[in-house]
Amino acid sequence: MRSARSAGLHPAIIAAAVALGLIILAVATPMLALVAIAPSMPSLGADYLAFVWSITRFTLLQAGLSTLLSLVTAIPLARALARQASFPGRSIILRLLALPLALPALVVVLGIIEVWGRQGWVSTVVQGIGLGGPLNIYGLTGILIAHVFFNMALSARLMVASLEQIPPENWRLAAQLSFTSRHVFRHIEWPVIRSVLPGIASLVFMLCIASFAVVLVLGGGPKATTLEVAIYQSLRFDFDPPRAVLLAVLQILLCAGLFVLGGRMATDIAVMSSVGKPARRPDQSTSRLTDMLTIVAGLGFIALPMLAIVVSGVTAPFAAIVSQPVFWRALVTSLILALTAASLALAMAWSMLAAQRTIMRRRTPSRTATALVSGMQASGSLILVVPPIVIGAGWFVTLHKAGLAGSAAPVIVAIVNALMALPFVLRILRPAVVGQAQIHDRLCVSLGISGLHRWRLIDLPVLARSLALAFAFAAALSIGDLGAAALFGSADFVTLPLLLLQKMGSYRSFEAAGIALLLAGFCLGLIWLAEQLKPGAQAQ
């Protein structure tokens, strides 16, 4: 009998170690560059500190208010959707709630301006019925509307998923005890929501702190600038690297602190497992009207900007847009960047998950292997602590000194976009890979199916849909990203979001609307295509 367990490191573990090394290199190099120029920072005078403090305060204020508003609006929407579990179109509404995350922030901003701007739909109605002058969307108000658009939908979806885990026995018990809607909320729903609320709140807060495109367009003035936007302005407009360093360090400290706090606050969902069949909720009929009104209001808030993108986009002068060589350059650059970033993110995620699968199969993994698993889990969330704009800023400073910022731009933007997509790719793939491993690992080991044979016969057919979805989502994130591309953008390096920003800045709103519709179409089309694959057959 052949002894194989002593035969050195598994190839999956070597691949994961290489991926981990690349991630650390991509993040640590710019960080070291930022630290290296710290000694050249000017003395921190009172004006300087006041400037930094005002930016920090606004960053925290907008993130705090955005989080609060997102959660306060998401709770009734999630309750209504969870309670009315069987009305027609519910699944379409839940899918609609997933769309904002896949849409480029700049496209959403354009839609929000169409609806809420001075000449937008809401202003027209408000003025038409004599309720006042046009609305001013620029500043804190616009930033909050955009952040609530993204995060109410995300929070509501996460809460609905948790509420759906409540065992049916609880509803039978509630019916027996004559619970009203208020009792149901207090004794059944709130304990579940409360258990997930800290995790959702910290996620939304971090997303709002790292929001770039929204603040760049709807804020950006001295009174409405966040750390991310100030870093960008320090490098692109003032070319003041020391100030960018100070702001970047502050941004990292804020994100790291929040990340640790969020991790500590996260608790398990307080529900018990069930063997029961689905049960009808006792408060379903009595709350139907208020639930429908809540769903319509929430849906309207989410759907109107998306509708505005379509309405203004279809009338755009597409012939003029496609006749511009810069459009084709931007399109090709964006596609190449998206495909590269998505492939890179998928390769890193797969190598890490395959290694985790291999290591966790061992009953007594070595210390090195355990450390590698911890490192891999942490690296997946690294981008939440060190935002893309900070990594981009570090690389920009490093490469600018060497005169390589222009030529290396595509590579750096692709890497930063891949890192940005990594947590999402891992989130999509991990449950599928873990579930697949639980079902097939023992059988594969028993039959000696491993390596490429396993990939071809088992992993690929079963995980094809998850892999395609992860790839599509990463590509959509990359194609719509403005962060790193904005730092490195030039006449020679233009992406579609950069071109959209330029059109918006030069008041070519019709062309902007057309490009926004194309971008949205690309992102949603990619995800729709991936969803057309059949789900992996896992259940016998």
Place this chain on the structure above:
Amino acid sequence: MTGSAIKLDRIDFAYPGGEPLHFSTVFEAGSFTGLIGPSGSGKTTLINLIAGFEEPASGGLYFDDVNAAGTEPADRPVTMVFQDNNLFAHLDVFTNIALGVSASLNLSTGDKTLVATAMDKTGLSGLDKRLPRELSGGQRQRVAIARALVRDRPVLLLDEPFAALGPALRRDMLRLVSAIHKERAMTVILVSHDPADVKFAATHAAFLDAGRVVANRPVDDLFSASDIPGLQAYLGI
């Protein structure tokens, strides 16, 4: 291929935070042994140790006097049928069985005939293109047994594979395994929570309690014995 003798020599094993288990026993070549005992007595752990899914902390495991230490599950002279998840849900019946011949599915004409013969023998003729979800519970377990046949290993381990089937279907499956055992003289070990199944199909029975093999005897001897601690309480006599 005839069966191998299996010797467990003072094997110690413990799950993290669990009670230590100590196994010492011999399964004779060509025997059909039913493992019985209370829940948590270590029945599944014992066959997982034999299959190589668990590594003992100390002690030796021998197939025909060859030490199996450090040998991967696929390289042991063993084939195992689990309680569930025996089949790849996205592969048809023929492919699921053929994986027992070649993990890369490079099949010669002879290999294909081998698979077809195993399907005949297990009552699966004509079902080769069906997916697992299109089969009944009994048919799925037949596919797993057909794959065990084409693997042609001297030891067949069965970890309660028929527990989810009704009594009549369970008897049918036990008859099938019994027939294969007689034809091939394989060493068969069956984990069962039903002593009646063991009496029905096995030549030997082993009683496990608190992580030890308390007795391993010919089936009639074991069930008529009054000197085995814990057995009568387990059987409710």
